[in-house]
Amino acid sequence: MDLTILYRGPLASCDYDCPYCPFAKRRDTPEQLRADRAALDRFTAWAAAQTSDRLSVLFTPWGEGLVRSWYRRALVDLSRLPHVRRVAIQTNLSCRTDWLADADPATVALWCTYHPGQTPYDRFLAKCRDLAGRGIRYSVGIVGLPGHLDHARRLRADLPDHVYLWVNAAEGHTYTDADAADWTDLDPLFPYSRHPHASAGLPCRTGESVVSVDGEGTVRRCHFVRAELGNLYDGSYRAALGPRPCPLAVCDCHIGYVHLETLPLYDVFAGGVLERIPAGR
Template sequence: MKATLYYRGSLTSCNYACPYCPFSKNVDSRATLNKDRAQLERFAVWVREQGALGHRLSIFFNPYGEALIHSWYRSTMIELSHMEHVEKVAVQTNLSTKLDWTQELNKQTAAMWATYHPGETKEQAFISQAMKLYELGIQYSVGTVGLRQAFPAIRSLRSQLPKDVYLWINAYKDRPHYYSNDEVAELTAIDPYFHWNLQDYSSQGRACRAGEDVFYVQGDGRVKHCYQDRRVIGHLYRDGLEGLSTKRPCRMEKCGCYIGYIHMEEQPFREMYGNGLLERVPHAQVTSGSYV
């Protein structure tokens, strides 16, 4: 089977204090960190075993917090990136950790979804980190939340990043009709795919690959249907991929988050992003806007 796994362990701590994040500045206990490490090590063993079973895997780490400040995520990414049956290993990160270790990654399979948080780090420090990835040849995207107070930072990021680095903007949807038409036009000129994220998708009863070949794995091995529909559909270490996999129409009324709606079968995102689907790098360059 060819499968995508989103992995989220017990980690709920971050070194940033973003006001829109419930896990900002959380401090996990040593016991929780040890538990998270043990969970990840078990997951890595399971991934290693899947090669002999003929499975090909793409893996995305999206913990409740910042993963790469912890050594066990860095070492696991390196290990998994060199496994022949792992087609992609990606991580969501704020790029606050040193990046020397990334030289050990397999550049053909490793990737990063780098999120910029204005107010939590200096812009030039973030740009410097992003450029290190660029010089190392590691595929990545850069993005931020499209709050109005972040507009100057978004404009500045786009002017400083290489043109072939995709800059995405997560639409702020907590307040209905947040953007004016002019603001939508400006953000779309920076991120030509902004309008895809600006909308929510009717999903109830619609076909989705979640639960069929896309699995949302918890640190203890439980597998949820998706990030939003949190029903448990089985256990990774007990059921395996074959035991988990079946077609499961969505139960939620709407789907509005990138890591969810990209797997809806009627949507074009797999074709749009190709091999860059997990790290949010479009497959085809666009001819309008600043991403060329």
Template sequence: MDAPRAAIAALESDAHTAPGHLSLLYRGRLSSCNYDCAYCPFAKTRDSRATLQRDAADLARFVDWAATRTDAMSILFTPWGEGLVRRHYREAMIALSRMPQVRRVAIQTNLCIGTRWLDRVDTRSFALWCTWHPSEVSLEAFVARCLELRRRGIRFSVGMVAMRELFDQIERLRAALPDDVPMWLNAYDQRTADYYDDADVARLLRIDPHFGYSVAPPPSLGAACATGESVLSVNGDGDVRRCHFVDAPLGNLYDGSFAARLGPRPCPNRICDCFIGYVHRRDLPFARDYADGQLERVPARPGEPTSR
């Protein structure tokens, strides 16, 4: 049996640890970005041609692996830089969205590119996690792109980094978006302990009711979490870890060595302060509040159908 088939067989034979659905957070070698946000360490970085070629080859391998699977899966791309300016990410998402076993494929993006390529995606499984960066693009241009996504039936969320100097911009964005477009906020990473006062938090909670988990994440050590069981982090080499924030390897995606190590395990970190980590904690309300939208950060709505 070849390596990809062995990986599938190993996972399917261990179905009790991954009952029918696996979510993968994929982060390849890409770290370049076309934006120049002052708070971001990847602002205006450039990858070498060799790095981009390797990243494209790694991603093609991942898509080929996904095509061989028969059990349901979801994928979130979390590049350090901006992926959608690269054709290989757009083509990967198109291909993955059309695979019947892929329930969801999403990516974190600054939404800087056109939308014609979206004609080729399957909107039943495709989603975007979009961030507005006011220093890089006007409110009017960003909202116009969001409205085009909505017109096309694309599932998406919109958000910002909640820096104090952007509070008015945050409220302007919320007012400019239709009520049915979900908006999220991330606490500013480089904040001091007194960066937000109680009035600030109350103001921001009116925009994102879950903002409190970002600004004051509850202790994580020992908390039950789906990562390592039904949610995994994968890099360009196929190395599997339970999440982006725990370095201990579980094996490799392509030789199937990760499958035997899937299972429930408590969080080993004192604090988890990133949404793509704490959204999978079993003691927090996200499985209920987001249901089918945990990866793309879209809260559930009553009566809303799940992905295919």
């Protein structure tokens, strides 16, 4: 079976405090961090044992995972398993990058977000260049707020041409056509992010070949639909896998709508769906 898993454990702490971030903000206690580590270790051990499947894994933590050693180790270990096609993580790239020397660059990838005001620009760019020097696949993105436009233009000028610069429409922000044109000049795929996608009743790969898993092993079709399909660790989810229409009115997050079968994004991102890298880059 080919299965894509979006894993989100209980980790919620982040070393940044972006005012526009929709994710939870808290300082995890030592007990909470131990629980997150145990949950991730359990998931990694499960993935390692699924040798008859072909797995792709994207870590989408509420907080910043790569400042925690167990997430770095998980990416390294999973990248070296022959039945894992891709392992990627969403990250602010605040961590060091030398640990990637132990990962398989053909399998590991990073989905990086630059947050102006949270880290020096030159430091972020230097880490991007280090990734390139190591042969690591990565994309770079930014939230499309008006005050971020000059930062995005600077990024586009300084990043290698092959590195995709994506722009996420800011939650609750309305874009005029002129505003949207500025962002589309930087990211030709910005129109997919500008407006939520009507999804009710439409076919979606989630729940069939793509699932969401939490720290307890509860399997759902995606992060945005709460109905449970079963549990990863007792195998009960497998009987529930199958084609099903989206039950929500709209889908407004890339990690959701990229899987809609009515959109061409699996072709657009062929070979790089998890790390948000278009085909040919």
